[in-house]
Structures are given as C-alpha cells and as structure tokens.
Amino acid sequence: MRIVVDVLIVISIFFAFAGVVGMLRMPDSFTRMQSSTNIATMGVLGVILGGAVYAALGLHEPVMVVKLLVLGVFYIITNPISGHAICRGAYKHGVRPKEEMKCHKYGEDMVEEK
Amino acid sequence: MKKASIPAVISTALICFIFWLLISGGLVALCQGAPDVRNLVVGLLVSVFVGLFSARFFIHESPFYLWNPAKLLQLLFYCICIFPIELIKANLDVALRALNPVLPINPGIVKVPVDVQSEYGQAMLANSITLTPGTITMDIVEEEVPVGEASPAKEGEEAAPLPTKPQTFYYIHWINVASEDPKEAGDAIKGTLEKGVRRIFD
Incomplete structure (x- = not known):
C-alpha cells in the first residue's frame, strides 16, 4: 500500500517539475500556459489519488476518500475554464505570440472581422 | 432571462443533493445503515433552495437527459x-x-x-x-x-448559391x-x- 501511494506522489512530483521547467523555458505566454496545464492535471491528480489510496487503506476513513475524489472532480471541471479565460483574455488584451508561430488562423480571422 | 421550469429545478436540486450526500458524509452513513435524518433533511432543503435560484443558469436543454x-x-x-x-x-x-x-x-x-x-x-x-x-x-x-458539391452552371444562368x-x-x-x-x-x-x-x- 505504501508503495502505491509513494509511486503516485512521485509521478505527480515529476510532472510538476516538468511543468515548472517548461514554464521557465518556453518563449511566450501562450506556450507557458500550455506547460502549466501539466502541473494542473497530472501534478494535482496524482497527489489526490495518492491521498485517496492512503485514506482508504491506511486510515480506513471512507468519508475522506469520497471527499478527496469529489475534490478531484471539481478541480477537473473548473480548471479548464480558467485556463481558457486567461488565454483568451490575454489575446484580446493585446498579448501576441512570438513571430515563429507556424500558423495563425485566429489572428487572420479576427482582423477580417474588424 | 429565461424563467426556470419545474423539471429543471428538480434536476438541479437532485444534483446538488447528490453532492451534499457525497461531501457531508451522508452517503457513507447511509451505506453503513445508520442514516442521519437531520443531515438528510437539511441537505434536501438547501438543495431545493439552491435549485430554485440557479436552475435557469444551469439547465438550458432537456432537464432529465443525463439521468438516463x-x-x-x-x-x-x-x-x-x-x-x-x-x-x-x-x-x-x-x-x-x-x-x-x-x-x-x-x-x-x-x-x-x-x-x-x-x-x-x-x-x-x-x-x-x-x-x-x-x-x-x-x-x-x-x-x-456551404454544403455539397457545386453543380455546373447552365448556359446563361448564374450558378445557384450553395445551401x-x-x-x-x-x-x-x-x-x-x-x-x-x-x-x-x-x-x-x-x-x-x-x-x-x-x-x-x-
């Protein structure tokens, strides 16, 4: 049991680390946000699952397991909304991606509308 | 703003009540055969109250679709x-x-x-x-x-716009x-x- 919990938490720490490295390495704000979703998904879900397994098999507290899983569900539902809002808001506010973008359909279509 | 229909309110209240059961530990008590009556009644009242106010933001399509x-x-x-x-x-x-x-x-x-x-x-x-x-x-x-293929234009006619x-x-x-x-x-x-x-x- 202890091994399963440790493996889950180590996995999530690995993904959180990769997310932070990505945030430091990426060139512009949009790609940085992509990298931060790494932390937001596997990083958090690993810890929540590890906690749930520990509460179920180590502490024998079913109430805590259910609460942790519901927490995970709410996290999954609400997180992408904020990511989408930040990304779109940044674009509308005038933050532009670096020049090296391969294609840029959104910009082209937005210019047409104006 | 659209008014909330009664089925929408019921559906929203049901979802709220399920989450109340999950978070407050009522479901676990129920499964162990010792339901806490006060907990259930308060949960039901609160979820109906919340459903009355938030159903019109929450449900825009057929209310009981996902209960299938x-x-x-x-x-x-x-x-x-x-x-x-x-x-x-x-x-x-x-x-x-x-x-x-x-x-x-x-x-x-x-x-x-x-x-x-x-x-x-x-x-x-x-x-x-x-x-x-x-x-x-x-x-x-x-x-x-546009849908479908463009039909070849006939003599002296303009090509009809595609549907x-x-x-x-x-x-x-x-x-x-x-x-x-x-x-x-x-x-x-x-x-x-x-x-x-x-x-x-x-």
Missing part, C-alpha cells in the same frame, strides 16, 4: 477510460518537450470544425481539449459553410502544429475525445 442510465454509464466510461488515456499521453509528450532541449516546440493556432450539436457537448469537448496539455481552446465560433448550414469551429492553440489542414488537425487533437462526447450527447 445508459447516457450516465457512457459519461462514466468517458471519464474513466477514454479521457485519462489521452490525458496521460499528452502529459508525457509535453513533459518530455519541456525537459528535453532537442525536441522542438512548434506553436500555432489552428481552426478546427466540430460536429457536436448540443451546448453541453460543445462545452465538455472544449474543456477536455483545454485540460489536455499542449492544446488550449481559445474561442468558439459558429459560421455558415449553407451552421458549423461550429474551435480556435485551438497547439504547442506542436502537425498539420494546418482543419480536418487532419481536428483528428489529431480531438479524434477519440469527440467520438466519446458524441456518444453521450447525440
């Missing part, structure tokens, strides 16, 4: 089997891209057609895409696109643009996810 057991099972299958596999694959990809200096990043915004009709389905698919690392949905637009139908498009910021063609990009980003969502909502 077959649809509920498919939703569960999507959340447990289809989505996590995509999530783990994309996570590994982005993590390696961040850690390995040799792997290039290749960002761009692509426009992708989506065939899901229901509002909830569209929102769910967009959220699934955003939650997957490497892709963020930036905007949803609906445009009229159009509304088609939903997502603008997706993608960290590794594999193709700029809308169809191919769509298959690469949301191929299996869209099939799962369509099975639930269509």
